[in-house]
Amino acid sequence: MEPTKDQKIWQVVLLIPAGKVASYGQVADMAGLGRQARYIGRALGKLPPGHSVPWYRVLRSNGQIAFPEGSPTFLKQKELLEQEGVEVISGKVQMRQFRWQP
DNA sequence: AGCGTGACTAGAA
């Protein structure tokens, strides 16, 4: 059976090494979707239960988390990133040292 | 079949 776009996106996200992060545009390009950065978030929203996809390693192009501060999802992502060793400040990540595939 | 929406991006002020 053919893998769907969502599956492809999840596969790309799985390729992100721990301790590093990637932007939606980066993932979209690697998934072969080009400029569909917005679809990435939507696909991650479709993630099934019991998944092992490090969706929390996907951030905006400027290194900021895509959720509003104070949201449970935001807090969860921040916690997971810090657990990976990524420094999160004011909802932003020091992508100067954590940018994936320069 | 058409319209609104969004876990986005790049550029300008």
Next chain:
DNA sequence: TTTCTAGCCACGC
């Protein structure tokens, strides 16, 4: 440096 605007494209209703 931060904030605002316009462009973008696929999906769901």
